Amino acid sequence: MTTHHLPLTTYAPDDAVIAENLTRKFGKFIAVNTISFRVARGEIFGFLGPNGSGKTTTIKMLLGLLHPTSGAANVLGYDVVHHPEKIRSMVGYVSQKFSLYTDLNVIENLNFYGRAYRVWGKQLDARRQIAIELAGLVGVERELTANLAGGFKQRLALAAAILHEPQLLILDEPTAGVDPVSRRDFWKLLYRLAAQGTTIFVTTHYMDEAEQCHRLAFIHEGHIVATGTPSDIKEKQMRGSVIEIDCDPPGRALEILRQIENLDETALYGSLVHVVARDVAAQQPQIERALRDAQIAIKSIAVIPPSLEDVFIARAKG
Amino acid sequence: MHKTILNLAWKETLQLLRDRLLLAFMVIIPVVQLGLIAEATGAGIRNIKLAVWDQDKSAFSRDLVTALKNSGDFNLMYYAQSYDEIRALVNDGKVGAAVIIPPDFSRELARTGASATLPVIIDGTNSIVASSLLGAVESAIADLTRQFVPANAIITPIDLKIEFAFNATLNIRWSTIVTQLGFITYQLVLVVAAVGFVRERELGTLEQLAVTPISRLELLLGKGLMALGIGMLNYTLLYLAIRYGFEIPMRGNLALLMALGVLFTIAEIGVGTLLSIVTHSQQQAILMVFMLAMLEVTFSGYLVPTENMPWFMQTIANFSPLQHFSAILRAVYIKGSSLEMLWHHVIPLAALTGITVGAGWYLFNRAEW
Numbered sequence: 262m263t264t265h266h267l268p269l270t271t272y273a274p275d276d277a278v279i280a281e282n283l284t285r286k287f288g289k290f291i292a293v294n295t296i297s298f299r300v301a302r303g304e305i306f307g308f309l310g311p312n313g314s315g316k317t318t319t320i321k322m323l324l325g326l327l328h329p330t331s332g333a334a335n336v337l338g339y340d341v342v343h344h345p346e347k348i349r350s351m352v353g354y355v356s357q358k359f360s361l362y363t364d365l366n367v368i369e370n371l372n373f374y375g376r377a378y379r380v381w382g383k384q385l386d387a388r389r390q391i392a393i394e395l396a397g398l399v400g401v402e403r404e405l406t407a408n409l410a411g412g413f414k415q416r417l418a419l420a421a422a423i424l425h426e427p428q429l430l431i432l433d434e435p436t437a438g439v440d441p442v443s444r445r446d447f448w449k450l451l452y453r454l455a456a457q458g459t460t461i462f463v464t465t466h467y468m469d470e471a472e473q474c475h476r477l478a479f480i481h482e483g484h485i486v487a488t489g490t491p492s493d494i495k496e497k498q499m500r501g502s503v504i505e506i507d508c509d510p511p512g513r514a515l516e517i518l519r520q521i522e523n524l525d526e527t528a529l530y531g532s533l534v535h536v537v538a539r540d541v542a543a544q545q546p547q548i549e550r551a552l553r554d555a556q557i558a559i560k561s562i563a564v565i566p567p568s569l570e571d572v573f574i575a576r577a578k579g
Numbered sequence: 580m581h582k583t584i585l586n587l588a589w590k591e592t593l594q595l596l597r598d599r600l601l602l603a604f605m606v607i608i609p610v611v612q613l614g615l616i617a618e619a620t621g622a623g624i625r626n627i628k629l630a631v632w633d634q635d636k637s638a639f640s641r642d643l644v645t646a647l648k649n650s651g652d653f654n655l656m657y658y659a660q661s662y663d664e665i666r667a668l669v670n671d672g673k674v675g676a677a678v679i680i681p682p683d684f685s686r687e688l689a690r691t692g693a694s695a696t697l698p699v700i701i702d703g704t705n706s707i708v709a710s711s712l713l714g715a716v717e718s719a720i721a722d723l724t725r726q727f728v729p730a731n732a733i734i735t736p737i738d739l740k741i742e743f744a745f746n747a748t749l750n751i752r753w754s755t756i757v758t759q760l761g762f763i764t765y766q767l768v769l770v771v772a773a774v775g776f777v778r779e780r781e782l783g784t785l786e787q788l789a790v791t792p793i794s795r796l797e798l799l800l801g802k803g804l805m806a807l808g809i810g811m812l813n814y815t816l817l818y819l820a821i822r823y824g825f826e827i828p829m830r831g832n833l834a835l836l837m838a839l840g841v842l843f844t845i846a847e848i849g850v851g852t853l854l855s856i857v858t859h860s861q862q863q864a865i866l867m868v869f870m871l872a873m874l875e876v877t878f879s880g881y882l883v884p885t886e887n888m889p890w891f892m893q894t895i896a897n898f899s900p901l902q903h904f905s906a907i908l909r910a911v912y913i914k915g916s917s918l919e920m921l922w923h924h925v926i927p928l929a930a931l932t933g934i935t936v937g938a939g940w941y942l943f944n945r946a947e948w
């Protein structure tokens with residue numbers, strides 16, 4: 262496998278995806294800016310980032326739907342520019358926007374996509390049945406896809422993407438807009454697939470989902486600003502400590518704190534204020550003084566372990 | 580590969596069957612268009628007033644007149660005594676048709692192996708009526724001939740010498756209807772092909788297709804096969820309607836008419852596919868179809884004969900598949916032309932087919948999904 266047009270000197274057989282200085286411009290705008298990362302076979306890889314940060318653009322390059330402006334990527338041993346057709350039969354893709362045929366019913370969609378991936382006859386029947394059961398679509402087989410609820414649609418899209426037993430499954434915000442219970446069920450499904458050896462590349466906005474990934478990359482304005490396991494990111498990649506303040510009114514507190522120099526980051530989490538400080542010993546008294554001077558009552562103030570979101574917000578600034 | 584193409588074509592068929600708008604378009608357009616033309620040219624051929632000038636006055640000629648009377652299509656109104664009288668009856672609109680039986684008609688017919696000529700004058704103002712009349716006269720005479728001639732004899736058809744009283748250009752009216760065969764097929768195939776890709780791009784489903792192992796060629800062929808199927812189904816049904824509903828006699832070779840229909844349909848699939856690739860929405864694609872159709876209808880010779888156009892328009896007309904196919908239809912269907920007589924239209928049509936399909940393929944291959 263290592264012989265097929267490898268621009269990447271470092272390819273190893275247990276890599277599912279390698280991106281090296283991958284870049285894509287739209288006109289002058291750089292949507293993805295020299296990003297590099299690796300996904301190992303068998304892992305659940307979370308690709309995180311705010312709206313418009315370049316997640317979908319990156320995925321489209323991995324699938325050969327968009328050509329990189331520069332840089333290279335390798336998926337399952339094949340270069341994405343030169344051999345996209347070799348990659349396709351080994352990859353399943355659930356796009357951000359639901360894109361199965363809404364005017365076909367569940368079975369018709371599954372049959373069509375199964376055959377599109379060259380799964381025929383008895384094998385198709387068997388795998389379709391498994392996928393229907395796995396994805397919890399029993400009972401809606403003859404339902405027109407347009408009439409399915411959001412959660413069902415997502416699971417149908419997943420079912421259609423796994424009929425050919427792909428080695429790599431790429432999911433672009435598969436749970437966006439789906440209720441929490443359905444999200445949890447969907448992730449259980451992903452875990453089952455991962456347990457069967459499928460590599461999973463998934464983008465998400467949800468931090469609770471990010472926590473469930475084996476490894477993460479955080480992309481911001483086209484740059485990757487942090488990578489690693491969730492715990493690694495939380496423990497090692499935070500420059501500074503997070504001080505959590507419970508005070509009243511928090512909105513006014515935020516305004517006051519933003520006027521203090523040397524505070525890396527201030528953000529509101531519900532009614533709690535998070536502040537990132539590099540030197541807690543010096544800065545915590547400074548914060549308390551500022552709030553007291555502004556007549557803001559502090560109910561509690563403490564240093565807490567950073568959440569993923571704290572790290573990402575901090576890294577996005579830095 | 581063929582299984583993949585069939586899978587695509589089947590998917591398209593399922594979708595088509597659920598697309599009420601497109602289905603309605605497929606059924607309503609041909610019905611309305613043909614219906615309007617039938618209405619405009621009049622319909623109904625029962626009880627046509629008939630005049631007969633029997634110069635033969637034999638037992639056979641009397642049988643012939645009886646047969647015409649009994650056919651149910653005619654109302655025998657006048658026994659005329661001269662050609663001038665006959666002409667006057669037709670010219671004044673007192674009869675719709677007149678049959679002139681020559682003095683030696685039965686003797687001519689009786690001579691085995693020879694054919695007799697029977698002049699018929701038909702009021703051609705109304706082409707539908709005229710063509711039906713012709714059929715009625717023909718069948719009445721054919722029935723009679725079968726009785727008259729011994730069963731084992733070779734039946735020589737009576738040669739009807741037809742004269743159209745008011746409308747010497749009945750062929751133009753026939754061709755109006757026959758040309759519809761091309762027009763309606765054209766509209767339908769162009770719309771189906773033009774929305775083909777842009778619709779899937781708009782809905783986002785094209786991207787999902789693109790990541791499957793289906794190749795671009797297979798995709799193009801799958802969609803093309805579907806459009807060809809719809810086009811040819813429509814073409815065949817229209818042919819049957821024109822041939823048996825309007826009773827316009829087909830003089831040419833049916834296989835040739837069908838084969839060239841396939842060629843034309845493929846050319847239009849190529850054009851539609853091109854539109855589908857260069858546009859960004861279904862709405863845009865449909866608008867382009869309308870613009871193109873207006874141009875092509877103008878150049879097709881339907882409104883103004885192509886020969887009467889200025890040279891630059893004639894040059895442009897050469898690039899219209901519809902222009903070539905309209906000419907082919909008229910020639911094959913009405914005049915019974917053979918392939919050898921049509922090369923000057925068939926070769927440009929084939930070339931245009933090659934160009935549109937080739938250009939569609941080229942652009943489709945270059946486009947980013």
Ligand SMILES: Nc1ncnc2c1ncn2[C@@H]1O[C@H](COP(=O)(O)OP(=O)(O)OP(=O)(O)O)[C@@H](O)[C@H]1O
Pocket residue numbers: 287290292310311312313314315316317318319357
């Ligand atoms: N075809 C295009 N032409 C021009 N700009 C584009 C195109 N596709 C994407 N962009 C821009 O590139 C940036 C990255 O878009 P992308 O879709 O990759 O973001 P994303 O991380 O997937 O965002 P979201 O979470 O909203 O899906 C955005 O600013 C977007 O507007």
Ligand SMILES: [Mg+2]
Pocket residue numbers: 316317318357433
């Ligand atoms: Mg996106």
